[in-house]
Amino acid sequence: MSTMIFVNLPVKDLDRSKEFFTRLGYRFNPQFTDETAACMIISDTIYAMLLTEEKFREFTPKEICDATRYTEVLVALSAESREAIDELVRKAVAAGGSTYSEPQDHGFMYQHGYQDPDGHIWELVWMDPSVVQPVPETV
Secondary structure, three states: OOOOEEEEEEEOOHHHHHHHHHHOOOEEEHHHOOOOEEEEEOOOOEEEEEEEHHHHHOOOOOOOOOOOOOOOOEEEEEOOOHHHHHHHHHHHHHOOOEOOOOOEEOOOEEEEEEEOOOOOEEEEEEEOOOOOOOOOOOO
């Protein structure tokens, strides 16, 4: 079995968050979605668990970070192309999100991103496959 990642994010309004990410083209796994949580499918091995703040509090003894004021995490995802990044950022803004910086074009790498309605930052990155070095095998 491949290692999977489940990024858990607190949200103020679960229905609003589900609508936002649906407009970006994401789907939800109904098996792990109810009135307190939604399992957003990013890829075969990457999921975001959108949890109501009440539900999120069940998993941590710490205060929940207000992502509109502070940054707790940057969720970075690879993209197929520069155009795919620009299109997803456009959809995010049209769906009620916002940008937080200008796109960064480094020639071999392009990045831009958006903030969702709760202020979580989603960074999108494309890298030119011709310059990506293979990862050396470990001993």
